[in-house]
Amino acid sequence: MNDKLKVGILGGTGFVGQRFITLLENHPFFEVAAIAASPRSAGKTYEEAVKNRWKLNVPIPDSVKDIQVKNVHEVHEISNEVDFVFCAVDMPKAEIKELEENYAKAEVPVISNNSAHRMSPDVPMVIPEINSDHLKIIESQKKRLGTKYGFIAVKPNCSIQSYVPPLHALKEFEPENVVVSTYQAISGAGKTFRDWPEMSDNVIPFISGEEEKSEKEPLKIWGEIQGDGIVNASSPNISTQCIRVPVSDGHLATVFVTFKYKPSKEQILERWASYSGKPQELGLPSAPKQFLKYMTEDDRPQTNLDRDYEKGMGITIGRLREDTIFDYKFVCLSHNTLRGAAGGGLLTAELLKTEGYLVSREIKKAGLSASL
Numbered sequence: 001m002n003d004k005l006k007v008g009i010l011g012g013t014g015f016v017g018q019r020f021i022t023l024l025e026n027h028p029f030f031e032v033a034a035i036a037a038s039p040r041s042a043g044k045t046y047e048e049a050v051k052n053r054w055k056l057n058v059p060i061p062d063s064v065k066d067i068q069v070k071n072v073h074e075v076h077e078i079s080n081e082v083d084f085v086f087c088a089v090d091m092p093k094a095e096i097k098e099l100e101e102n103y104a105k106a107e108v109p110v111i112s113n114n115s116a117h118r119m120s121p122d123v124p125m126v127i128p129e130i131n132s133d134h135l136k137i138i139e140s141q142k143k144r145l146g147t148k149y150g151f152i153a154v155k156p157n158c159s160i161q162s163y164v165p166p167l168h169a170l171k172e173f174e175p176e177n178v179v180v181s182t183y184q185a186i187s188g189a190g191k192t193f194r195d196w197p198e199m200s201d202n203v204i205p206f207i208s209g210e211e212e213k214s215e216k217e218p219l220k221i222w223g224e225i226q227g228d229g230i231v232n233a234s235s236p237n238i239s240t241q242c243i244r245v246p247v248s249d250g251h252l253a254t255v256f257v258t259f260k261y262k263p264s265k266e267q268i269l270e271r272w273a274s275y276s277g278k279p280q281e282l283g284l285p286s287a288p289k290q291f292l293k294y295m296t297e298d299d300r301p302q303t304n305l306d307r308d309y310e311k312g313m314g315i316t317i318g319r320l321r322e323d324t325i326f327d328y329k330f331v332c333l334s335h336n337t338l339r340g341a342a343g344g345g346l347l348t349a350e351l352l353k354t355e356g357y358l359v360s361r362e363i364k365k366a367g368l369s370a371s372l
């Protein structure tokens with residue numbers, strides 16, 4: 001018997017939606033049961049809906065080509081076909097907030113790539129290797145929403161996923177001041193060079209809203225549950241500049257950091273090499289075996305050579321050296337549409353399933369009728 005959980009992809013025709021669909025092909029826990037998008041795509045087969053819009057260099061999986069795309073607003077209909085949804089829609093923030101809550105209130109857990117709920121205190125924003133303990137806040141959220149199974153969990157912005165993990169591994173030395181510049185790929189804006197020609201031979205020093213997210217979101221990840229919400233950490237101070245560069249995939253960051261207790265270089269390298277989290281402990285299907293990898297060559301990591309490290313789910317780090325103003329500086333890289341988007345969402349779903357937060361519709365129905 002197939003006991004895989006049935007998943008819906010809201011925003012399945014966009015760049016991140018396409019990534020979800022390819023990552024879910026032959027997944028051991030989940031299978032795609034519904035794909036939803038804007039009313040413009042609704043009614044078409046998935047293959048028709050993404051014709052001339054398929055952005056990945058792997059083919060559309062055969063298993064989804066004939067699925068009829070639904071209107072993302074048909075919450076009731078979609079809820080009857082899936083156990084949970086991934087959400088990667090492109091809509092105004094207020095509409096996304098409402099849409100995600102509508103699914104959660106229909107008892108369909110939502111794992112979201114969107115920023116709409118990232119700062120809601122009772123919504124966990126998860127990098128599974130770092131703050132899996134924040135999942136506990138889901139019980140408070142369910143109380144607020146009046147649900148038994150439905151909730152929202154989000155993944156953070158892709159820009160922070162290269163530098164937060166290496167800093168997190170050094171938390172015992174208490175990073176105090178952090179200055180980051182990110183060099184972000186065009187796929188972060190949902191684009192390829194074909195549909196964004198001005199990005200060839202060009203650098204654009206502005207990404208709307210990105211610096212605010214890059215400075216604030218790490219503090220929620222490092223925050224702690226107090227009562228019915230997650231209270232953000234008050235340190236380190238983080239200052240960022242986010243730059244769009246002519247790269248297809250891969251967000252690279254340069255980091256300068258001072259610590260309260262300055263570690264030695266050997267201590268830093270040891271903490272990075274030995275760092276692992278809940279996904280590694282549980283052996284989750286999308287977990288990288290070695291989450292953080294330090295590269296000793298002077299010219300690594302490079303986006304083109306290293307973004308696919310551990311199938312795009314690991315973080316590569318290089319050029320660790322002492323600085324003239326800060327204690328240390330280094331460079332780090334993550335794949336923005338894998339670890340930073342769909343892969344990170346999928347790993348969060350694997351964790352949620354393993355921890356008992358995602359269940360089948362049959363279990364939900366039985367549980368809901370028992371509580372009537």
Ligand SMILES: N[C@@H](CC=O)C(=O)O
Nearest residue numbers: 157158159184188189
């Ligand atoms: N906002 C980012 C996408 C990551 O989530 C970007 O524009 O690169």
